[in-house]
Amino acid sequence: MTTLEGRPNTALLVVDVQKGVVGEAHERETVVGNIAGLVERARRERVPVVWVQHSDEGLVHGSDDWRIAPELAPDDAEPHVEKRHGDSFEDTTLESVLADLAVGRLVVVGAETDACVRSTIHGAFTRGYDVTLVSDAHTAGDKSQWGAPPPDQVIAHTNLYWSFQTAPGRTAGTVVSKDVDFATAP
Template identity: 35%
Template sequence: MIDMQIALLADAHDADGCLSRIAGLAGRARSAGTPVVHLRQRLDAYPVPAELRDIHPAVAPRPGDAVLDKDSADSFLGSGLGDLLRGRAVRRLVVTGFATEYCVDSTARAALSLGHDLVLVSDGHTTPVRPVGVVPTPAQVVEHHNTTFATIQYPGRSIRVTPAARVRFD
């Protein structure tokens, strides 16, 4: 779960719907014994009040969840994510979060490059709302990335793009 922080979601496309779908998905993952990892963008360089840097209450970490801080769009870079996944023998990542064309894209590609299988939750990522008339729209950004990951090739990797309701943890 990438960058689902209060401050970042303030102007996100379909934030409430995305939060709801991710919350349900995280609950199902926990029930199945699947690790839930929250990646949190450090916002130290921005004038953001501390309480808005927190992960949104709708998807807040629960006991047993991991929370890792990051400084770049690639959630693997300097965060300890790779070590955590190796330590838990995780092979398949279910990716959700904020900033479709930045953090979600970078993390999904890095996961594939590092040998992980990928499930991109098609209705579980979002991006900022843009001013009227700016193209692409947030919905177009999300659709573009869903289409890209549905057709991209990484030999030896399984890549699926599926809505949250169809993700399985068995």
């Protein structure tokens, strides 16, 4: 139902699952394991896997912390998008990568829930994509010392409000990893 013409395909979008981003993240092992399982399923089903990798002054391009988590192994043939802003579409090649793949629906996983994941799902939705957030495949670090809720509440809240997003001609929603269906929207 995407509003993007001629874009019938789905892609798995893996946002910032980097060593320095998820190193201390909430339920890291479970979340990264769920993402690894989805990557494997997407590959089996011939669904494109698109990797997004953030860099900034605290996450230096090429550093060990910048690398994708070791449990995940991006294939050299899979698209890789580098970014410097929260929204994975801002000042990147993501839109052209997805257009080349005729993708109009995104299944999104990654980190950080309250930053790059949230920015990216909103950015995709406003650009016309159908967006499914995998509720048990995104995570965040603890920012409660700065007044944020604990990570489990940040994740739960993001899942709650994304379940109720609406816009003309687009779908949004959440689904648990085991119920992801790359062929249909939620």
